[in-house]
Amino acid sequence: xxxxxxxxxxxxxxxxxxxxxxxxxxxxxxxxxxxxxxxxxxxxxxxxxxxxxxxxxxxxxxxxxxxxxxxxxxxxxxxxxxxxxxxxxxxxxxxxxxxxxxxxxxxxxxxxxxxxxxxxxxxxxxxxxxxxxxxxxxxxxxxxxxxxxxxx
Numbered sequence: 001x002x003x004x005x006x007x008x009x010x011x012x013x014x015x016x017x018x019x020x021x022x023x024x025x026x027x028x029x030x031x032x033x034x035x036x037x038x039x040x041x042x043x044x045x046x047x048x049x050x051x052x053x054x055x056x057x058x059x060x061x062x063x064x065x066x067x068x069x070x071x072x073x074x075x076x077x078x079x080x081x082x083x084x085x086x087x088x089x090x091x092x093x094x095x096x097x098x099x100x101x102x103x104x105x106x107x108x109x110x111x112x113x114x115x116x117x118x119x120x121x122x123x124x125x126x127x128x129x130x131x132x133x134x135x136x137x138x139x140x141x142x143x144x145x146x147x148x149x150x151x152x
Contacts, residue, residue: 019139023129026147027122038118039111060113063099125150 062077071077077096103112125146132142 016133016139019129019133019143022140022143023125023146026143026151027125030121030125030151034118038114039109056110056113056117059095059099060103060110062096063103063113064108066096066100067104121150 062074065074066077068074077100098116099113102116103109106112106115128149129139129142129146132145133139137145
């Protein structure tokens with residue numbers, strides 16, 4: 001005889017659903033927080049410039065060099081001007097081609113350069129939540145951990 005309790009009403013399933021809802025709220029709050037600045041000029045912050053603004057501008061410039069000069073002349077985006085010493089390649093090697101692809105798909109401006117990192121942040125939040133749940137952490141706690149950890 002089958003169990004009279006529906007599979008949809010088990011406490012574990014309800015906890016998992018609540019965890020996904022908490023994660024969705026975090027991702028929505030994150031999106032609202034950063035959406036306005038995705039297309040802001042590089043280096044623009046009310047308190048001044050930051051390392052992240054410099055990185056974004058450099059990735060954008062390297063991606064543009066990769067698209068315009070090609071992979072050989074631009075050294076795969078790592079050399080982006082004729083000036084000696086303008087090399088910046090101490091980040092993951094795929095950042096220039098990935099940014100070039102995002103700029104080609106979206107636009108050749110700040111939004112195109114930042115969109116990839118924004119979407120990767122959301123994907124990382126979802127994958128981290130799924131990993132924590134797979135490691136038998138309660139879904140509500142996993143969602144709260146992701147929300148706290150990635151908002152710092």
